[in-house]
Amino acid sequence: MAEDILYADIKFTSQTGSSSLHSPSQQPAAPQHSRWIQIALWAACIGNVILVIAVIVLALQLEPEKEKILLNHGGCNASIDKFWGSLRHSICNQNQNRSSDNSPCKVCPVQWQLHRDKCYSLSDYVKTWDESQHDCSTRDSQLLVIQDKEELDFIESITKNSKYWIGLSVLKSKKKWIWITGSQLDQSLFPEPDYGEGNYCAAIKESVSSEPCNREIQWICQKDSLLL
Structure with missing residues (x-):
């Protein structure tokens, strides 16, 4: 009977030790998952900063082009005015003896x-x-x-x-x-x-x-x- 009790104590102790050995291996999972979330958030923040910088650079590059377009538009208007003046001179002055190129005919x-x-x-x-x-x-x-x-x-x-x-x-x-x-x-x-x-x-x-x-x-x- 003494042997039976000793065997039971040893078996219990072995099972308890086995449980205590396996439980610590499952605890680090939570901190590792949190670390990946932090990395993803930092990556998103860095991406937004890069996007804002790219938009600012693009806007600065387009500003001179906008000025060129406005200048070209003004030049186009000047060319049209010159064309109408030449047309009045060649048609109106010839047919109606006009002296002013700017007045309509x-x-x-x-x-x-x-x-x-x-x-x-x-x-x-x-x-x-x-x-x-x-x-x-x-x-x-x-x-x-x-x-x-x-x-x-x-x-x-x-x-x-x-x-x-x-x-x-x-x-x-x-x-x-x-x-x-x-x-x-x-x-x-x-x-x-x-x-x-x-x-x-x-x-x-x-x-x-x-x-x-x-x-x-x-x-x-x-x-x-x-x-x-």
Whole structure:
């Protein structure tokens, strides 16, 4: 019985010692994990500092480029101003005997004639009144609408050799002469032309007269001049 008790004591002591030997080996795990977290945080801080420094350096490098862009933009504006000045000198001074390159001038498309604020195109061939108006509209213009006595005198001076349609026709339902703009003829400008049965439109050759609208004659288109 004494031997049994001794064996039991030795076995217990051996198990207790074994437990005490294994427990210390598991404790260092927590401090090691904390050390990796600290390393990661320091690395993140260093990365942020490097990023901020890179942004500052990039901004300093772009500042001179910004100044160059602004200078080039100013140079471009100067070139455009020089171009317009040269264009006015070559076109406006040549056509209108102007002495100042900086003041604007009025210009017309090629083969259009300038007078005051309008450009005029006198056709070389013949069409009906409706066809003439269609031709004007395809060229961003309309048949001539005479606005005052001064314009009437000018048109009469350039239509001495041929008869031309203008943008005036008689509205048979009201027996009134109406411009294509919708306004009624002001008889202080010129008297209403006489007309017969059928559709009649106005034409000019030194003076205004009526012609059957289906007759084929030349015509005058007008458009606003361009301010250069």
